Amino acid sequence: MESWWAFALAALLTTSILIVPGLLACCAARVRPLTAALASVPVTMTIIALSAHGAATVGLKWGLIPVAAGTLITCLLVLPLRFLNRNRPIMPWRASSVFSWKTLACASAVGAIIHSLRLAAAWKTPIAISQTYDAPFHLNLIGAMVRSGDASFLHVDLTAIESPHGFYPAVFHEICALVVGMANLPVPLVVNALTVSLTAIVWPVTMGLATACMTRSWMIGTAASLLSFCLSQMPVQLIWYGVLYPNLLGYCLIPSLLALVWLALWRGDGRRTDAWVLGLFALPGLAVAHTSALFTFAVLAFPFVIIGIPRASITALHGRKKPLQIGAGLISIALTIGLYLAVNELSMRFPTIRTLRTAGVGWNAMGGPLGGLARALSLTAGNESYRDSNGLPFVLGILVLIGMVVALRRLITVPLVLAHALSITVYVLAWTMQYPQRPYFVGMWYSDIVRISSIIGITAVPLLAIGTLTVASALVKVIGSWRKLEPRGAVVTTIIVTGIVALMGQFSSMVTRAYDEIGYVYAFDTDHPESEGLLSRDEYRLLERIEQEVPAKDVIIGNPWNGSVFAPAIADRKFVFPHVAKSADYDGLFVAQNLGDPQQREAVCSIIEKRRIRYVLDFGDDYLWHGDVYDKSEQFPAVTDMYDKSVAEVIDQEGDAKLLKITECDQP
DSSP: OOSHHHHHHHHHHHHHHHHHHHHHHHHHHTOOHHHHHHHHHHHHHHHHHHHHHHHHHHTOOSSHHHHHHHHHHHHHHHGGGGGSSOSSOOOOOOOOSSOSHHHHHHHHHHHHHHHHHHHHHHHSSTTOOOOSSSHHHHHHHHHHHHHHSOOOTTBOOTTOSSSOOBOOOOHHHHHHHHHHHHHOOOHHHHHHHHHHIIIIIIHHHHHHHHHHHHHTOHHHHHHHHHHTTSOTTTTTHHHHSTTOHHHHHHHHHHHHHHHHHHHHHHOOSTHHHHHHHHHHHHHHHHHHHOHHHHHHHHHHHHHHHHHHHHHHHHHHTTTSOHHHHHHHHHHHHHHHHHHHHHHHHHHTTSHHHHHHHHSSOSOOOOSOHHHHHHHHHTTOTTSSOGGGSOSHHHHHHHHHHHHHHHHTTSGGGHHHHHHHHHHHHHHHHHHHOOTTTHHHHHGGGTTOHHHHHHHHHHHHHHHHHHHHHHHHHHHHHHHHHHSOOOHHHHHHHHHHHHHHHHHHHHTSHHHHHHHHHHHHHTOSOTTSTTSOOSOOHHHHHHHHHHHHHSOTTOEEEEOTTSGGGGHHHHTOOEESOOSSSOOOOHHHHHHHHHTTOGGGHHHHHHHHHHHTEEEEEEOTTOOGGGSOTTSGGGSOGGGSSOOOTTTEEEEEEETTEEEEEEOGGGOO
16 A cells, blocks of 8 residues: 555544544543643653553553553543632733634644645655664564564564563654554555654644743744744754654654643643643653653753742742742752752663763764854754855844844743753754763763754744744834834735745755755665665565565564665564664574575574574665675675575565575475
8 A cells, every 4th residue: 555545544543643642631631722732742642652561561462442541541540630720810812813723723734735745755655765774673663563462662672582672762663553553554654654743743733832832922823833844953854864753753742841841830820730730741751752852851841940930939929028939939949950950860870871871872073162053053953064055044043043032031931042042052062072071961862963953943943933023023113114004914014024934944955955865865766876775666565575475473584784674564574683783683693694504504404493584585785875884784695695596596576686485494
């Protein structure tokens, strides 16, 4: 099923799964519409994660039943919220006769349509596969979940021969496995459909709602929705780079969670309790979406907390003596800083986090602080050189700076400025800091500069909206000084200015280059110089037929540096090396290096019989990156370019891609 109609069905299913469980929980709690809109997807992440692990614990196959059970339990848990804070007054927003949630939805739809069309043009086919280092792991993990029925985030180890174990942030994979199992759709198609659901629906809508919430203005929220695709750093960058599906999911959740923090600390009505409960409930889901996303959220939430808690404390003591209010504010600041320091220290007690923040692994520094700061302020972070841009990102960067200045004039928007300053700081640290201090500060993002640059794309959008509307307002005043401008004319002028900025961003050199990168990275044309290599169209066609040619209990071997590594995801069959990463499967490596060697025949055949390794996928030397510089791709010589018919016979072939059945061990 490779049609765009099947893709539309998959997108509908993934979108429904993202929204419905959390929305039902919000309805059970009878929270207000804005809070429900912000909390639904983050709450769903926790429901999905806990339901998947719960199903595995009780031996239930992953599917709709565990999700329904998890949703029901969550609804019962949040039910007491129905009876709390229902009669508190609602603080009014800035009045507007034009802008509302409807205009925000329309702006989101416009941006989503343009983004979806550009994605479709880049992919060319709904089954396009990211030809990157991490892609086989992600797709094969989904295939393994569907095949085993176990989607627990604590049972993730593709290299385990007996039973999987270990933690991995797997909510993205759990949602895909759910849809694949429900609709029997190809794994690559469902992965792409969930990517569209996240980037074309969740991202612009939640960014607009979060901005509207934190600025108390539907006009600014509408502008943020329309401008949410103007920056290459987020969300387009995470579609081609890596490929980082869990990061993409986690980062798409952050605007909503920041808005829930704002509601929890800054509101004076019943939304405060709702936001506290739902926000805390969503945090485990964010952690299982991606751990670095939780860390990112903690960093970006610091300004909201450090300002919001003292403000809430002083507000609670309204009418009391000033020294008491000031003392409460100072104590709350000290407690907040202490809490963050305690969490920082506690994080070092987790072995995985401690390794990330102490080991000399990851990406190196790139340059000095001025270069990093220039890239961050000009919104060219993540690109190889800001000199490669056509100047439009600089214009957007100026608008963000204008937005920062304007936002500093209102206390409720000051945290937006400080959060953006923090994202720039983290990026500059990643750009400049050397070992051994480097991993401690940026190791949670694997010290990866490109991955960190996407954080700037989260914090810049609200400020870009504020800056754009400030310029539009100034233009309205200038026009009004020349001639009388009716209110409708002012609105039209504002919409035109915002639309022009949105188009500037959408078709700037960096965003265009990001979509081009998607086209190169997802291309089946492995001979193209811009292609990453790995999987060709002929190889994909052969993999599609393997399910009918290889028994379900048999295992396939091949060189994981070519397209055969996708066998678990596309062919739904076990593969000895399901990831490009270095394998600890020494028996499998022994077979891949010695199959056909007469001196090792007895040992090879013993492993083959024990592991039921019956078939070989020989896709030749069409390797990832066109070959590894350290010759890792050459460590599987016995299953690459096989010609000896006494060892294995070809049973199917598509172009140069071959499926062979091992015959060497059939001989007496």
